[in-house]
Amino acid sequence: xxxxxxxxxxxxxxxxxxxxxxxxxxxxxxxxxxxxxxxxxxxxxxxxxxxxxxxxxxxxxxxxxxxxxxxxxxxxxxxxxxxxxxxxxxxxxxxxxxxxxxxxxxxxxxxxxxxxxxxxxxxxxxxx
Amino acid sequence: xxxxxxxxxxxxxxxxxxxxxxxxxxxxxxxxxxxxxxxxxxxxxxxxxxxxxxxxxxxxxxxxxxxxxxxxxxxxxxxxxxxxxxxxxxxxxxxxxxxxxxxxxxxxxxxxxxxxxxxxxxxxxxxxxxxxxxxxxxxxxxxxxxxxxxxxxxxxxxxxxxxxxxxxxxxxxxxxxxxxxxxxxxxxxxxxxxxxxxxxxxxxxxxxxxxxxxxxxxxxxxxxxxxxxxxxxxxxxxxxxxxxxxxxxxxxxxxxxxxxxxx
Numbered sequence: 149x150x151x152x153x154x155x156x157x158x159x160x161x162x163x164x165x166x167x168x169x170x171x172x173x174x175x176x177x178x179x180x181x182x183x184x185x186x187x188x189x190x191x192x193x194x195x196x197x198x199x200x201x202x203x204x205x206x207x208x209x210x211x212x213x214x215x216x217x218x219x220x221x222x223x224x225x226x227x228x229x230x231x232x233x234x235x236x237x238x239x240x241x242x243x244x245x246x247x248x249x250x251x252x253x254x255x256x257x258x259x260x261x262x263x264x265x266x267x268x269x270x271x272x273x274x275x276x
Numbered sequence: 277x278x279x280x281x282x283x284x285x286x287x288x289x290x291x292x293x294x295x296x297x298x299x300x301x302x303x304x305x306x307x308x309x310x311x312x313x314x315x316x317x318x319x320x321x322x323x324x325x326x327x328x329x330x331x332x333x334x335x336x337x338x339x340x341x342x343x344x345x346x347x348x349x350x351x352x353x354x355x356x357x358x359x360x361x362x363x364x365x366x367x368x369x370x371x372x373x374x375x376x377x378x379x380x381x382x383x384x385x386x387x388x389x390x391x392x393x394x395x396x397x398x399x400x401x402x403x404x405x406x407x408x409x410x411x412x413x414x415x416x417x418x419x420x421x422x423x424x425x426x427x428x429x430x431x432x433x434x435x436x437x438x439x440x441x442x443x444x445x446x447x448x449x450x451x452x453x454x455x456x457x458x459x460x461x462x463x464x465x466x467x468x469x470x471x472x473x474x475x476x477x478x479x480x481x482x483x484x485x486x487x488x489x490x491x492x493x494x495x496x497x498x499x500x501x502x503x504x505x506x507x508x509x510x511x512x513x514x515x516x517x518x519x520x521x522x523x524x525x526x527x528x529x530x531x532x533x534x535x536x537x538x539x
Contacts, residue, residue, distance in 0.1 A: 158296040166289035174281030202310060203303035208425075209327065211337035215423060219331055224324040229310040230339040231323050234348060237340065238355040241429045241518060245362030248525035252369040255532055259374060 157198060164191035176266045178254050182247065189243050196236050200229035209233060335500040336422045336507060344427060345507040345514075349486045353475065356468050356514050363464045363521035370533030371457075403445030410438040418515050422504060428511035432518025439523045448531055457527075457535065460520040467517030471510050486510075 168191055171184020200209075202225065209230035211219050254264065261269050300307035310323055326343055336342040344352050411434075418431035443451040475486040483490025488506025489499055497505065531537060 155296050155299050155302060157302050158299055159293060162289050162292045162296065165292065166285045169288060170281055170285040173284065174278045198302065199307070199309045201303045202305040204305060206305065209339040210424065211331055211339065213337075215337075219337070222328050222331065224311070224327045225305045227327050227339065229323045230326055230343055232309070233340050234343045237344065237427075237429060238352065241433065242355055242358050242362075244433075245359045245521060245525070248529065249362050249365050249369070251529050252366040252525075255529065256369055256373070259532070 158195070161191045161195040161198070164188075164194070178257065178264045178266060181266075182250050182254070185250075186243070186247060189239075193236050193239060193243075196232040196239075200232040202228055333500060334503040334507070336504050338422055338424065338426075340425075341421050341427050341507060341511070345510050346488070346503055349475075349510060352510070352514065353468075353471055353486070356471055356517050359521050360464050360468045360517050363461075363517075363524045366525055366528050367461065370528045371535075372533075374533035375528075375535060399445055403441055407438055407442060410441065411435060414438065414515075414519075418511060419508065421511060422507065428514030429518055431511070432515040433522055435515065435519035436522025436526070439519075440526045443526065443530070448527060448535065448537060452527065452535060455523070457524075460523055463516050463520040464524060465517075467513045467515070467520070469513075470516065471513035474506065474509050474513070 165188060168184045168186070168188030172181050172188060173184075175181050175184060204225060206226055206228055209227045211222065211227070213219055257269060258264055261272050263269060263272075300309075305311065311321055326339060326347065330339050330342045330347070331337060334342045334346055336346075414431045414434035417426035417434060418428060421427035421431070439451060439455055442454075474488075478487050478490040479485050481490040481493050486506075488503045491506060492499070492502050495502060495505070527535060
């Protein structure tokens with residue numbers, strides 16, 4: 149537990165980010181590039197959500213007892229930071245939409261050139 | 277090229293690993309993201325203020341919903357616009373050149389239709405039974421988003437997924453005859469228009485853009501209640517846009533813009 153608390157968990161996000169970066173830059177296949185970008189995005193989403201975590205008696209940012217009497221005396225230390233959650237909530241949905249657009253572009257490229265390898269597409273463009 | 281990418285990724289990773297040494301401890305309640313600068317007074321930080329004041333100002337226990345659709349509703353409006361733009365972009369990239377225009381150009385060059393899939397009664401019955409509860413759950417997630425995890429984006433994805441289930445379990449054409457393109461495409465824009473319309477209504481009634489308290493002139497509710505209802509209104513707009521865009525992305529991607537055969 150002390151290893152996790154000391155910042156070890158951030159290494160995990162960095163490694164994920166490296167994998168995504170290598171996939172997006174190093175691979176030739178466009179779908180593999182897109183998978184790399186998605187892994188990159190996942191690393192950043194995990195990082196943001198982890199920022200919102202608080203040790204101690206904190207819980208998710210939904211106030212307890214919200215159905216009954218009016219809630220009084222809300223302590224900031226007893227709920228996770230809601231701001232990263234809000235930012236990542238929209239980022240996930242927008243991520244799905246942008247992956248959809250990227251797949252549409254990839255389909256058009258395949259219909260046009262008959263291949264998804266980046267170097268082969270560049271060769272066909274240069275020869276045409 | 278691949279080796280260069282590998283070296284570059286590892287160098288970036290090492291740089292970031294070095295940077296993590298300066299990060300606050302994981303889960304520290306007094307980290308700068310959660311409590312602001314240690315020298316400033318704690319109440320000044322936006323996160324602390326949201327947690328302690330949001331319920332008193334909006335009567336929404338789910339702080340994520342309160343921040344998403346009230347304090348940061350401008351941000352959410354443009355996020356919804358991004359989703360709408362993605363749906364429109366896919367229509368322009370796939371559907372228009374490969375589907376609509378190509379069909380007009382040459383009817384003879386249409387790709388031959390695949391042989392019809394074998395119908396599976398168990399699968400179809402399962403989809404038939406699952407479809408209404410999924411849609412009901414989507415509406416529950418939308419309307420109960422003030423009190424439990426949920427809200428417009430999640431509800432939209434669930435509603436879109438219910439139609440995708442129909443398209444997978446039965447076939448794409450049958451689903452499109454129930455929810456045709458001429459219905460769901462306008463809905464992608466209608467959700468955004470509804471959201472912006474709420475903002476303009478607040479503006480017309482004398483408040484700021486998306487300041488729900490201006491709506492009190494029409495609906496006599498307390499300041500907190502009207503903000504709670506305003507959150508529900510804009511979340512409805514978000515749901516309509518996200519749900520129809522998710523379905524539009526699926527139908528166009530899976531049929532390569534032709535809308536003839538699905539998966």
